Amino acid sequence: NAGVTQTPKFRVLKTGQSMTLLCAQDMNHEYMYWYRQDPGMGLRLIHYSVGEGTTAKGEVPDGYNVSRLKKQNFLLGLESAAPSQTSVYFCASLSGRYQETQYFGPGTRLLVL
Amino acid sequence: AQSVTQPDIHITVSEGASLELRCNYSYGATPYLFWYVQSPGQGLQLLLKYFSGDTLVQGIKGFEAEFKRSQSSFNLRKPSVHWSDAAEYFCAVGAGTNAGKSTFGDGTTLTVKP
Numbered sequence: 001n002a003g004v005t006q007t008p009k010f011r012v013l014k015t016g017q018s019m020t021l022l023c024a025q026d027m028n029h030e031y032m033y034w035y036r037q038d039p040g041m042g043l044r045l046i047h048y049s050v051g052e053g054t055t056a057k058g059e060v061p062d063g064y065n066v067s068r069l070k071k072q073n074f075l076l077g078l079e080s081a082a083p084s085q086t087s088v089y090f091c092a093s094l095s096g097r098y099q100e101t102q103y104f105g106p107g108t109r110l111l112v113l
Numbered sequence: 114a115q116s117v118t119q120p121d122i123h124i125t126v127s128e129g130a131s132l133e134l135r136c137n138y139s140y141g142a143t144p145y146l147f148w149y150v151q152s153p154g155q156g157l158q159l160l161l162k163y164f165s166g167d168t169l170v171q172g173i174k175g176f177e178a179e180f181k182r183s184q185s186s187f188n189l190r191k192p193s194v195h196w197s198d199a200a201e202y203f204c205a206v207g208a209g210t211n212a213g214k215s216t217f218g219d220g221t222t223l224t225v226k227p
Binding site: 033042043045048058090094099101102105107 | 122155162164205213214220
């Protein structure tokens with residue numbers, strides 16, 4: 001099992017450009033999450049999904065969109081990147097069964113110039 | 114709403130000394146509590162978790178944590194720190210009834226002196 005993988009690992013964007021971050025999990029987990037991590041701060045939840053075809057807003061959703069067309073994939077989109085979106089993005093998944101823990105991907109570093 | 118406070122931004126200990134990292138949480142019901150470790154440029158690794166039962170939980174790498182409901186705390190401890198323990202540590206609170214969403218503290222950076 002690869003667990004949770006994220007593509008790309010690192011990306012540089014110019015302000016106003018768009019991009020999509022891909023998160024994939026091979027554990028048949030129901031729940032998936034996108035977090036961002038900024039210096040000196042913990043992870044903050046952007047969006048999450050409790051199943052294929054569903055998405056919901058987290059703590060800091062503005063400027064991002066997500067889609068979960070397939071159970072194993074959770075996409076995070078930036079339609080018009082801003083320097084404030086420079087961050088490290090982590091994806092996580094959770095089986096949804098009782099008392100399970102989240103599995104995290106390795107992260108994507110995004111720099112918006 | 115759930116929240117987590119890690120009062121210490123940065124802690125320095127000597128190698129071989131004991132360690133305690135503090136975590137206070139706010140949550141309306143019995144929380145799920147977690148400690149993660151993050152090395153520079155890396156992802157998060159789960160050290161230990163508390164769901165229910167014994168309030169003293171053991172984790173990997175010789176870490177343990179104690180859940181104290183009366184103090185709303187979940188402090189992380191290690192009796193003897195190794196240089197390889199230098200990293201950033203995050204406490205998180207979550208709930209099984211909240212779509213598994215976790216709220217993270219801002220982290221404590223641990224420096225280990227030789």
